[in-house]
Amino acid sequence: MSDAYDFREVEERWQRRWADEGTYQVDLDDPRPKYYVLCMYPYPSGPAHQGHVRNYTFGDVLVRYRTMKGDAVLTPFGFDSFGLPAENAAIKGGEHPRVYTEKRIAELKRSVQRLGAVYDWRRELRSHDADYIKWNQVIFEELLRAGLAYRAKAPVNWCPGCQTVLANEQVLSDGTCERSGDVVERRYLEQWFLRITKYADELLESLDALDWPERVKTMQRNWIGRSEGAQFRMPLVGHEHLEVEVFTTRPDTGFGMTYAVLAPEHPLADVVTTPEQREDVERILEHARHSTDLERLSAEGALEKRGAFTGAHCVNPFSGEPVPVYVAEYVLGSYGTGAIMAVPAEDQRDYDFAKAYGLPIVRTVEPPGDFDGEAWTGDGAHVNSEWMNGLDVDAAKAKAIEWLEREGIGHRTVNYRLRDWLISRQRYWGCPIPVVYCPADGMVPVPAEELPILLPEDVEFRPTGESPLRFHEGFRRATCPTCGGPAVRETDTMDTFVDSSWYFLRFANPHDEYAPVDKAAARRFMPVDRYIGGITHAILHLLYARFYTRALGEVGLSPAELREPFSQLFCQGMIRLGGSAMSKSRGNVVSPDQYFETVGADALRLFHLFIGPAVEDVDWTDQSDDIIEGCSRYLARVWRLAVGEAAGSRPVETDDSSVGSSDLRREVHRTIARVSDDIERYAFNTAVAALMELTNSIYKHRGGGADPVAVEDAIDTLLELLAPFAPHLAAEAYERRTGKHVHIQPWPVADPALLRAERVKMPVQVNGKTRDVVEVDPDVSEEGAVAAALASDRVQGFLGGKEPTRVIARPPKIVNVLV
Numbered sequence: 001m002s003d004a005y006d007f008r009e010v011e012e013r014w015q016r017r018w019a020d021e022g023t024y025q026v027d028l029d030d031p032r033p034k035y036y037v038l039c040m041y042p043y044p045s046g047p048a049h050q051g052h053v054r055n056y057t058f059g060d061v062l063v064r065y066r067t068m069k070g071d072a073v074l075t076p077f078g079f080d081s082f083g084l085p086a087e088n089a090a091i092k093g094g095e096h097p098r099v100y101t102e103k104r105i106a107e108l109k110r111s112v113q114r115l116g117a118v119y120d121w122r123r124e125l126r127s128h129d130a131d132y133i134k135w136n137q138v139i140f141e142e143l144l145r146a147g148l149a150y151r152a153k154a155p156v157n158w159c160p161g162c163q164t165v166l167a168n169e170q171v172l173s174d175g176t177c178e179r180s181g182d183v184v185e186r187r188y189l190e191q192w193f194l195r196i197t198k199y200a201d202e203l204l205e206s207l208d209a210l211d212w213p214e215r216v217k218t219m220q221r222n223w224i225g226r227s228e229g230a231q232f233r234m235p236l237v238g239h240e241h242l243e244v245e246v247f248t249t250r251p252d253t254g255f256g257m258t259y260a261v262l263a264p265e266h267p268l269a270d271v272v273t274t275p276e277q278r279e280d281v282e283r284i285l286e287h288a289r290h291s292t293d294l295e296r297l298s299a300e301g302a303l304e305k306r307g308a309f310t311g312a313h314c315v316n317p318f319s320g321e322p323v324p325v326y327v328a329e330y331v332l333g334s335y336g337t338g339a340i341m342a343v344p345a346e347d348q349r350d351y352d353f354a355k356a357y358g359l360p361i362v363r364t365v366e367p368p369g370d371f372d373g374e375a376w377t378g379d380g381a382h383v384n385s386e387w388m389n390g391l392d393v394d395a396a397k398a399k400a401i402e403w404l405e406r407e408g409i410g411h412r413t414v415n416y417r418l419r420d421w422l423i424s425r426q427r428y429w430g431c432p433i434p435v436v437y438c439p440a441d442g443m444v445p446v447p448a449e450e451l452p453i454l455l456p457e458d459v460e461f462r463p464t465g466e467s468p469l470r471f472h473e474g475f476r477r478a479t480c481p482t483c484g485g486p487a488v489r490e491t492d493t494m495d496t497f498v499d500s501s502w503y504f505l506r507f508a509n510p511h512d513e514y515a516p517v518d519k520a521a522a523r524r525f526m527p528v529d530r531y532i533g534g535i536t537h538a539i540l541h542l543l544y545a546r547f548y549t550r551a552l553g554e555v556g557l558s559p560a561e562l563r564e565p566f567s568q569l570f571c572q573g574m575i576r577l578g579g580s581a582m583s584k585s586r587g588n589v590v591s592p593d594q595y596f597e598t599v600g601a602d603a604l605r606l607f608h609l610f611i612g613p614a615v616e617d618v619d620w621t622d623q624s625d626d627i628i629e630g631c632s633r634y635l636a637r638v639w640r641l642a643v644g645e646a647a648g649s650r651p652v653e654t655d656d657s658s659v660g661s662s663d664l665r666r667e668v669h670r671t672i673a674r675v676s677d678d679i680e681r682y683a684f685n686t687a688v689a690a691l692m693e694l695t696n697s698i699y700k701h702r703g704g705g706a707d708p709v710a711v712e713d714a715i716d717t718l719l720e721l722l723a724p725f726a727p728h729l730a731a732e733a734y735e736r737r738t739g740k741h742v743h744i745q746p747w748p749v750a751d752p753a754l755l756r757a758e759r760v761k762m763p764v765q766v767n768g769k770t771r772d773v774v775e776v777d778p779d780v781s782e783e784g785a786v787a788a789a790l791a792s793d794r795v796q797g798f799l800g801g802k803e804p805t806r807v808i809a810r811p812p813k814i815v816n817v818l819v
Contacts, residue, residue, distance in 0.1 A: 003644040005636065007600030011728040015116055023743060024063065024118040026072040028509070028521055035071035036525050037062045038504055040533030040541070041078040044104040045085065048111030049589035050575050050620060051582040054608045058572055058684065059532045060117040061609070064724035065679050068747040074525050076123035076507040077112070079105050082496045085585075087429040090461045097429040098457070101128060111592065116601045116727055125510045127431070127499035134452035135506070135516035136498060137434040141445045142555040144435075148195045151443065154422055155265070155334075157292075158187040162464040165189065165426040175290045179465055186265075186289040191424040192433060192492065196547045200224055200416045202563075203546055212569040213615075216538040223539045225417025230401045231337065232410025234260065234314040236272060237322050244268065244314045244325065247336035247415050250346060251404065252396035254318035255385040256364035257341040258354065261326045262310070264288035265333035272325060274311030281308045281327050288329050296329040306330065307353060316341075317409055318385075318400075328353065336415050344375065351375040365393065421544065423495040428459060428467050430493030438480035438487040447481050453489070467491060500541055501548035504528055504565055505558055517558040526559070531566035534574060542569070570682055573617040575608075582620070590620055595628060602726035603632040609684040609725055635729050638695055638722065641702075642715050642733040661707035662758070667697050668714045669754040675721050676750070688725060694718055712737075717748050764789040765816040766798040776812050785811035 018024060026034075039059040042052070063075045086097035086104075105126065112119075125132055143149040157166040161180035171177065171184050196203075204224045207217045229249035236242040244260055262269045264285045273281045284307060288296060296306075307328035316323050330349055331340055344354035345363040351374050354361055364385050367376035382388045387403075388396040404410030424433070432453045434446040446453055456475045459468035469475055469491040480487040502516070508525045509518035533541075549565045552558040574581035577588040595604040607628045612618045671694045678687035695718060702711045716738065723730040723742045734742035759775040762785065772794040776785060786809050789795055799819055806818040 003640075005639040005644070005729065005732075007602065007728070008597075010732045011114075011116060011601050014728045014731050015113060018118055018743075019121070023741075024067065024073065024075055025120045025122060026074055028524055030072035032070060032072035034074065034525050035066045035530075036074040036528045037066065037530045038074075038076065038507070038528045038532070040531070040537060041080050041500065041503060042108065043083055043085070044079045044081055044101060044108045045584045046104045047107040048115070048592055049582050049584070050592060050608075051589075052108070052111065053115060053592050053604060054575050055532065055534075055572055056112055056115060056117040057605045057608050058570075058614055058682070059530075060115075060605075060727075061679065061684060061724040062530055062532075063118060064727060064743060065747065067743065068720070068723065068745060070746065074507070075119050076125075076510075077119040077121065078123075078125040078503055078507070079108070079127065080496065080500050080503075081105060081126045081128040082430045082493075082499055084427065084429070087427055087461070088465075090429075091463065091465060094461070096457070098128065101429075114596050114601060115592065115605065118727075123507050123510045125503065125506060127496070127503070128429075130452050130454055132499070132506070133431050133454060136431045136494065137446075137451045137453060138448060139502065139516055139552065139557060140494070140498075141434060141448065142557060143194060143551060144445060146551075146555045148198065148551050148555070149192065150195065151190055151192055153188045154191040154193070155186045156189050156191065158185045158189075159465075160185060162466060164464065164466045166465075171292065175292075175295075179463075183290055186291075191422050192494075193420040193422055194547070194551075196421045196544070197416060197418055199547055199550050200226065200418050202550065203418075203543065206546075206564060210564065210569070211567060213571055216535070216542070216569060216571060219538045220543055223418060223543065225415075227415045227417075229397075229413065229415065230404055230410050231413045232317065232404045234317060234341075236268075236325070237313040237315065239272060239312070242268070242271070244339050245337045246339045246341045247413065248341055250343065250393075250397070251400035251410075252382065252385075252388060252391075252393055253343040253346045253364045254316065254341065254400060255388070256343040256345050256362045257316050257318070257323060258344060258360040258362060259324045259326055259342045260314050261307070261328045261331045261340050261342055261353075263331040263333040263338040264327055264329060266327075266338045268339075269310065269327050272310050272312035273327075277309055277311040281310055284308045284327050284329060291329065293332055293334070296332065307357065309357070317404075317407070324359070326353075326357070334419055335417060346375055346377060348375040348377070364388075421495075421497075421547070423498055424492040425495055426467050426470075426491075427493055428455065428461075428469055430496060431499065432469075433490045433492050433494060435490045436478040436480060436487040437490070438483060438485060440485060441480055441482040444480055444482050444487070450481075467493075469493075497540060497544050501544040502552060502558075504531075504545070505549070505552070515557065517552065519559050522562065523559050526562055527564055528566045530568050530570060532570050532572060535571040538571065542566070570615075572614050572682075573612075575618055575620055577620045581617075599628060599632040600635075600728070602635055602729050603628055606631040606635065606688060606726055610688040612685055614682045614684050634692060634695070635726055637699075638718070638726075639729060639733060641695065641698060642719060643736045661701075661710040664697065664701045664706050664710050664714055666754045666758070667694060668717050669750045672717065672721065672748045673750040673755055676747070679724070684725070691718065691722055691725070694721075720745055720748050760812045762788070762812045763814050764792060764795050765814065766795060767818060768816060771795055771798050778812055780811045782809045782811055785809045785815050789815040789817060 037059055039055055063073050066073045081101050086101045089095055089100045090097050140149060157171050159166050159177040159180055159182050161182035162177060175184055177184055204226055207220055227249045229247060230251040231247045233243040233245045307326050310325050310327055312325040313322040314325055342350040344351040344361040346365055362384055364382055365376055365380045366383050367380055379393045382391050382396050388399055401412045434451060434453045435443050438444055456472050459472055461468055476489050478487045478489040505517045505522055508521035512518040545565050550563055553560040553562055580586055580588055582589045592604055671690050674690045675687045698714050719730045719734045719742055731742050757778045760778045761773050762776050763770045764772045764774055772792045774788050774792055776788050786807050802819050804817045804819050808816040
């Protein structure tokens with residue numbers, strides 16, 4: 001083979017070799033310490049784009065690095081292959097979702113392998129495979145038996161034109177269906193839920209101990225939304241035995257309540273509305289039916305158009321005075337009791353509403369003297385509050401709750417923003433929910449021996465988007481497992497977040513034929529040591545995975561002691577084009593294929609590692625091609641240095657006495673320490689910069705007379721450090737030089753003695769002015785620094801024979817002699 005680097009041939013050969021030799025395969029009995037690196041498994045939308053390249057390159061660096069560090073690295077790959085895009089493709093183009101999905105899987109898999117990212121492909125799983133569907137259904141039935149799965153009515157997005165439920169993503173910003181253009185309604189339908197709220201406190205409290213980005217933990221805390229407060233009842237005037245029950249986090253402000261608000265979906269809204277107010281209230285109820293929760297909570301839009309007086313009043317228990325009852329969109333039926341006490345002086349939304357409707361505003365907490373705002377939400381002494389006057393907020397809260405409990409009209413309670421997880425989807429391309437409905441026995445789970453319940457292949461996809469399962473009589477007709485009579489099969493499928501909530505457990509042994517999770521394998525490999533993915537999954541996927549890990553332990557399907565699935569989380573930055581993250585749905589993607597063919601996978605990998613901090617978003621620009629070409633030129637320099645025209649013959653004798661050799665060895669070991677630390681911190685860009693600096697230094701020392709053995713050792717170390725970043729070139733060059741496989745070599749270890757600078761220059765001042773610079777050891781003691789300073793002839797000359805009155809030493813930075 002010539003000295004020219006043939007990246008196509010080399011990359012293909014090494015990729016095949018890593019697969020054939022099982023370099024990155026690990027088994028349960030591997031004696032090495034375990035290390036589990038996992039990139040979030042992708043939805044297969046087709047060939048990889050630069051966003052995929054960035055994500056999988058970061059993960060691959062960690063896999064190769066930890067393997068060289070001596071770990072048994074579990075590095076599996078799979079596909080989150082159920083989902084709406086495949087079904088939409090079937091509706092539009094007629095291609096069956098399975099065919100469409102498996103084509104996309106093959107395309108993405110080829111791209112990932114061409115990148116040189118290494119995985120244990122023996123563990124590959126796909127969520128639409130029969131085996132995974134079976135275990136999904138087994139888990140569901142165990143959760144059902146444990147009371148963690150249940151069926152209840154819930155609001156959904158209903159399209160009257162398509163006659164089907166829509167996912168939030170299918171509802172356009174103007175509240176219409178993306179397919180039919182009809183105005184979407186909110187309806188209450190029977191849906192399946194998972195009881196995630198049972199774990200709300202544990203999910204919240206366990207966040208503190210996780211090695212996760214703080215912004216992700218904050219997002220999860222806010223989503224769980226734990227609120228401590230009070231719940232109390234208020235009688236409705238003129239409605240005997242009817243009461244409005246409210247939850248508040250500020251019972252101390254009760255004397256400032258000047259009105260109450262019901263959510264539009266509150267059952268009392270229709271009951272208490274008077275005939276005179278019926279039209280106004282119906283207008284609000286109708287608008288709320290066509291609005292998402294997010295739109296209802298938005299500050300946009302005129303408040304006077306988003307609420308209406310019901311004509312009813314309730315009694316404020318604190319003041320004993322009647323207050324008007326309104327219906328307003330900004331109160332949600334899904335939070336608290338679906339009703340609030342409104343205190344305009346201490347809540348900005350209540351304040352805005354009160355101003356819009358001309359309602360009284362009574363301040364109950366004295367703001368600071370310089371406060372000129374509207375609602376005051378901070379601390380202060382209570383006013384206009386009778387028996388709470390003068391108390392601060394915390395003391396007043398405690399006294400208000402004691403009073404409510406003493407009066408028998410309320411109690412202390414905790415509320416959560418978190419709601420149970422609605423998993424029903426009126427779609428075809430998802431995991432079927434394994435239950436049937438019998439006229440005699442009601443809802444009955446399908447026996448385990450009859451699982452999996454698979455999707456029928458011969459289905460008709462209608463332009464309306466309705467699930468074909470609803471019309472497939474062969475699927476719908478079933479036999480009741482209890483009585484043997486006719487039954488109807490559930491036609492809802494599971495939310496695809498279910499699939500991604502436990503796949504990391506299945507990866508420990510994806511071939512287990514007896515259980516969804518091999519407990520011994522899970523104890524060996526879990527938790528995931530490094531979990532890598534985008535910030536877009538910060539809430540739902542990560543929260544559901546944490547819930548599932550606990551729930552599976554509780555029902556005996558995974559190790560009970562395993563509570564958290566991911567020890568460390570890394571959210572890589574997105575790569576943007578045209579201001580938005582690359583996405584096939586947006587059409588703003590750049591394929592890696594052209595770069596695989598022109599500069600090779602290593603150069604493209606190096607580009608993504610070098611262009612900026614891994615945690616930050618970066619833009620694909622007109623200069624990106626130039627940077628990729630620069631990375632290619634750098635790798636060509638390394639190749640020439642190691643095995644090409646610039647490489648010399650390997651000497652056998654060494655001369656460590658030369659200054660150049662000593663300097664080079666110190667630089668090599670400083671680079672080892674720097675690159676190792678940078679990889680641990682995901683600072684890949686500075687690690688690549690350090691390797692480039694070392695390469696330049698080796699070239700300089702080779703031409704400057706340094707000991708040839710020191711130079712050749714430095715080149716070997718450079719290739720070992722480069723191996724996780726540019727694995728193909730490093731492997732080929734290292735094997736040609738040493739006959740060894742670089743990726744199974746031990747990671748270089750820095751010699752602490754060589755990390756210290758040999759001597760440092762220390763300024764010496766006399767009366768605050770620098771008079772000399774002396775050389776000292778970097779760890780010189782205070783006494784040694786003073787002695788070196790006073791031994792200077794120049795310093796003694798300025799002292800003029802006088803004894804110093806004081807010497808201030810800050811070794812090795814400076815010594816100041818006062819005289």
